[in-house]
Amino acid sequence: MHRILLLGGGGREHALASAIVNSPSCDQLFVAPGNAGTAAIARNVSISNTDFPAIDQFCKDQSIRQIIVGPELPLVEGIYDYFKESDIRVLGPSKKASQLEGSKDFANAFMAKYNIPTAASRSFTADQESEGLAYIKEHSLPIVLKADGLAAGKGVLIIDDHIAASTAFSEMLHGKFGKASETVVIEKFLSGIEFSVFILTDGKDYVLLPEAKDYKRIGEGDTGLNTGGMGSISPVPFFDDVLRQKVLDQIIEPTLTGIQQEGLDYKGFIFFGLILVDNEPYVIEYNCRMGDPETESVFPRIESDFLSLVDSVYNGTLDQQNIRISQDYCTTVFLVSGGYPEAYKKGLPMQIPSLTSQNQFVFHAGTRSTDSGEILTNGGRVIACTSRGQSMEDALALCYDSAAKIDFTGKFYRRDIGFDLK
Numbered sequence: 001m002h003r004i005l006l007l008g009g010g011g012r013e014h015a016l017a018s019a020i021v022n023s024p025s026c027d028q029l030f031v032a033p034g035n036a037g038t039a040a041i042a043r044n045v046s047i048s049n050t051d052f053p054a055i056d057q058f059c060k061d062q063s064i065r066q067i068i069v070g071p072e073l074p075l076v077e078g079i080y081d082y083f084k085e086s087d088i089r090v091l092g093p094s095k096k097a098s099q100l101e102g103s104k105d106f107a108n109a110f111m112a113k114y115n116i117p118t119a120a121s122r123s124f125t126a127d128q129e130s131e132g133l134a135y136i137k138e139h140s141l142p143i144v145l146k147a148d149g150l151a152a153g154k155g156v157l158i159i160d161d162h163i164a165a166s167t168a169f170s171e172m173l174h175g176k177f178g179k180a181s182e183t184v185v186i187e188k189f190l191s192g193i194e195f196s197v198f199i200l201t202d203g204k205d206y207v208l209l210p211e212a213k214d215y216k217r218i219g220e221g222d223t224g225l226n227t228g229g230m231g232s233i234s235p236v237p238f239f240d241d242v243l244r245q246k247v248l249d250q251i252i253e254p255t256l257t258g259i260q261q262e263g264l265d266y267k268g269f270i271f272f273g274l275i276l277v278d279n280e281p282y283v284i285e286y287n288c289r290m291g292d293p294e295t296e297s298v299f300p301r302i303e304s305d306f307l308s309l310v311d312s313v314y315n316g317t318l319d320q321q322n323i324r325i326s327q328d329y330c331t332t333v334f335l336v337s338g339g340y341p342e343a344y345k346k347g348l349p350m351q352i353p354s355l356t357s358q359n360q361f362v363f364h365a366g367t368r369s370t371d372s373g374e375i376l377t378n379g380g381r382v383i384a385c386t387s388r389g390q391s392m393e394d395a396l397a398l399c400y401d402s403a404a405k406i407d408f409t410g411k412f413y414r415r416d417i418g419f420d421l422k
């Protein structure tokens with residue numbers, strides 16, 4: 001029986017927590033810091049995700065032997081390595097392997113070495129600024145500039161003008177994103193439809209999880225500012241057998257070959273952010289964790305016992321796992337707070353009525369409960385309304401039913417999730 005600590009506090013973690021507590025081998029689940037949703041199914045604890053000694057002490061006090069990591073920061077800061085010599089298992093890659101997400105320069109060099117299709121790119125540091133500016137001058141438009149390191153989802157700029165790109169490039173090298181942009185990657189722009197593919201791996205074998213598509217922009221028709229994600233859909237209708245095989249052969253298999261040849265310690269999720277250009281898949285980015293809001297649509301489709309999959313990562317039996325995936329569609333519509341992704345209010349009282357269909361799920365993200373049991377908003381992305389249905393339209397209809405019934409002042413959501421797939 002497992003006593004587990006899950007790190008994170010968003011919709012992704014509420015969806016993961018639901019899968020964990022539904023496993024017959026879950027004895028007790030703790031979530032740090034969690035939200036009002038995880039509080040209802042597990043025990044929330046207020047420990048920082050990157051305070052490894054405090055996490056260690058808590059695990060010892062509570063006889064916890066398994067940590068599951070939601071967000072990237074603890075991974076990139078080395079939580080796997082911290083616990084490597086202990087009897088506490090961490091689901092997630094080592095600090096070095098997390099560089100696949102934590103350094104775009106590292107990821108691009110890895111993809112070049114293992115022949116994994118991605119955009120042509122070059123990296124520059126401040127002492128190579130003039131070479132970088134000359135490179136921009138000759139570059140086709142638009143130009144993609146990326147901070148090498150983690151920049152809270154803001155480190156990618158797509159600029160349609162050479163002069164503006166040069167200015168932005170110099171600003172990045174001189175501190176725009178702090179240490180994250182001490183190295184800047186200049187990349188060719190790829191035009192196509194994006195989708196996300198996920199695996200759970202022990203670094204050698206893997207299981208393919210359901211794929212998904214997310215909707216990042218605040219506005220309908222994919223317009224306006226980027227957000228942490230306004231909705232998601234799984235399966236992706238154009239991810240047919242031919243495309244799946246291409247992704248397996250050209251992207252997933254060579255990535256695992258590279259992981260082994262580089263001697264990277266990788267026990268966890270890989271999230272392949274892909275783009276389809278002329279029917280060929282290219283990698284836009286690697287992430288060393290599950291996506292949010294993709295997890296909310298992906299995990300309810302997994303019928304296999306999640307903790308049994310996790311056990312397989314450690315005992316070398318992943319290749320024997322025959323993961324069962326529901327054929328149903330799952331869709332997610334995010335309710336966000338008015339003003340998000342710019343300034344918004346927190347602490348707004350919420351009404352969450354019980355929903356009529358068992359195919360409607362409510363995954364909390366930015367919420368918290370008060371001592372008196374009231375639920376308040378506690379972030380910009382507040383609630384993921386996820387639903388299951390036999391078609392995308394059926395699932396979305398239930399999402400919009402939830403979205404209309406759950407209420408707080410200033411609630412906003414996109415009414416066109418899936419618009420480009422119909």
Ligand code: AMP
Nearest residue numbers: 119144153154155156187188189190284
């Ligand atoms: P982020 O999730 O913040 O890394 O944002 C990355 C987003 O920038 C991707 O989802 C794409 O929409 C876009 N992007 C990144 N690299 C490229 C590229 N080479 N060509 C076109 N779009 C890109």
Ligand code: GLY
Nearest residue numbers: 214229291292293
């Ligand atoms: N949905 C994109 C991400 O989790 O990074």
